[in-house]
Amino acid sequence: MAIPSFVDRVTLHTYGGNGGHGCASVHREKFKPLGGPDGGNGGDGGSVILRVDPSLTTLVDYHRESHRRATNGQPGKGDHANGANGEDIVLAVPDGTVVSDADTGEELADLTGTGSEMVVAAGGRGGLGNAALASNSRKAPGFALLGEEGETRVVTLELKVVADVGLVGFPSAGKSSLIAAISRARPKIADYPFTTLIPNLGVVVAGDVTYTVADVPGLIEGASEGRGLGFDFLRHIERCAALVHVIDCATFEPGRDPLTDLDVIEAELVAHGGLEDRPRLVALNKIDVPDAGELAELVRPELEARGLRVFPISTKSGAGLQALTFAMAEVVAARRSTLPPPAPPRIVLRPKPVGSRPGHEEFTIRRENDLWRVDGEKPERWVRQTDFGNAEAVGYLADRLNRIGIEDRLLELGARAGDGVAIGGENAVVFDFAPQIDIGAEILSRRGEDNRFEAQRPAAQRRRELDREYHARKAEERADDDIDDDLR
Incomplete structure (x- = not known):
């Protein structure tokens, strides 16, 4: 079976490294009979870390290799030699990766922004050697602590493309052609349905606003029930500030017209859920085809009566594209103005609390x-x-x-x-x-x-007493059975 080049959902098994055991050792040297404990501590196990890499656009690496394991910490040695820590492994993921627990479905992290990271499986802590365990009351411990096992976690990675504008529509409506016409993206374009098999991204500059546009494979009626390809990719437009309906005004398929196409796609968006609050724009495409321009002008008033902004365009001749790109930039700028300013990057250290806290029970x-x-x-x-x-x-x-x-x-x-x-x-x-x-x-x-x-422990004494009573009772029962047999 061929491995796909684009994967947007994988299950990843992660294993943190085990901590090394502490060492129980006594210093031995000539003329020093009381050298004391000198066992070193074990090293900490390595952790599995997810980190955003903006150059990645797929999770295919984890489709090929879904088990990732960090290295173990080394055990401590005598002469106060501590074991080496295990190495962390850093797994690069695309911007917009959502991490969820595979068993419960709980969302653990939404990794957006270059450098964002999450420790998905922490390594175990190394055990203390007997040198670290020595105290006034226990001057020469004959034991050391064991290292802890690393955390094991199964997570689901789901890619949701970070784009400002999402394009939706029927197959062959011209979504890929639109991205190619307004950006430097070069998606596959052909004259048959479902040419687009993966989401495409393009960067558009309109005036002072730079934004990204994404399209998904074409939607058809019944996509929410598993028909076609596009419904599986609708997660990639969940982050978009606006949606653009790309409608084919030159289709020859029976029973299709711009208004019906719009209603069908909207029904599929409602079935997906979570996109009701996004502003909509409508691009009536292929007006360069005879009669298509007339059809676009015919349905435009009814679409505008629904409160939609309508733009007749042609990806082939370029007609109407500038007005559409500036309208998308206007929506994106309005959305960005409502967002809080990004916080400056800073390193935050949050050590775990040591000892008891007010209102917190340790057990x-x-x-x-x-x-x-x-x-x-x-x-x-x-x-x-x-x-x-x-x-x-x-x-x-x-x-x-x-x-x-x-x-x-x-x-x-x-x-x-x-x-x-x-x-x-x-x-x-x-x-x-x-x-x-x-x-x-x-x-x-x-x-x-x-x-x-x-x-002798009391519980052990009680168990032995119960065993003696049980065997005595069984012996009496066997003796009674023997007497009955003799009487017969």
């Missing part, structure tokens, strides 16, 4: 059957960073959770020792609630261990 707790479920960005991130194969790392996680008040909140809600506590949604980590564990004290166990986890 929520709710009861789910036999579990207490804890939701919150910070505790869920801490769980992802924890190496559960290292008891000291698990103890550090417990200390962090207690510091933000999770234990106190559970006690307020009626949680008892040994109750199950789940943190996160899917693939949640489940703990047994063990309140009143002293935190902040120096850990006296060996590196990689935590003596607070040596005691």
